[in-house]
Amino acid sequence: MAYLRIxxxxxxxxxxERIINTPRRGIGNTTLQTLHQYAxxxxxxxxxxxxxxxxxDEVKGKAKLSLQTFFRDLTRWRSLLSTTPHGExxxxxxxxxxxxxxxxxxxxxIPQGVSRT
Structure with missing residues (x-):
């Protein structure tokens, strides 16, 4: 739901915050702390x-590249909202x-027979 909310x-x-590194995309705790503090x-x-x-230069390397890719994807997905059914x-x-x-x-x-609850 957080992906759709954003x-x-x-x-x-x-x-x-819920989606920025889920699934993992190389944005670690240090980068998240920097973002929190700046915000x-x-x-x-x-x-x-x-x-x-x-x-x-506050965000470098893989974290910077990951954020750039993340925002590029968000922009593209947002553009689909006006032309594509929301379920799609x-x-x-x-x-x-x-x-x-x-x-x-x-x-x-998860081994078979083991409950997720």
Whole structure:
């Protein structure tokens, strides 16, 4: 749900935080702490903080590349909302973000007969 929320509410910090590294995309705790701190100081959303910090040396390497890819994907998915049925957009987001594959891997790791609850 957080992926869909961020598509329609780009400044939703809680949704951003829930999906930014799920599935893992190389954005570690240090980068997240930097984003949190900057967002708090500037009194802006986590999304806005990430956008601003990508243009500085505060975010580097794999984290920077991952954020750039993440925002590129969000922009593309948002553009689909006006031309594509929302259920199809949800499927595309889940597949392209790697979420579907993550679920499938998790399901394979749980031994048969073991409850998820």
């Amino acid at each position: 598509l329609v509410q780009p400044q939703d910090s809680l949704a951003f 708090r100081i500037e009194q802006i959303s986590m999304t806005e903080a990430a956008h601003r910090l990508m243009d500085t 957009v949800a499927r595309i987001v889940l597949d392209e973000s790697g979420y579907t594959a993550m679920w499938q891997q998790e399901k394979r790791r």
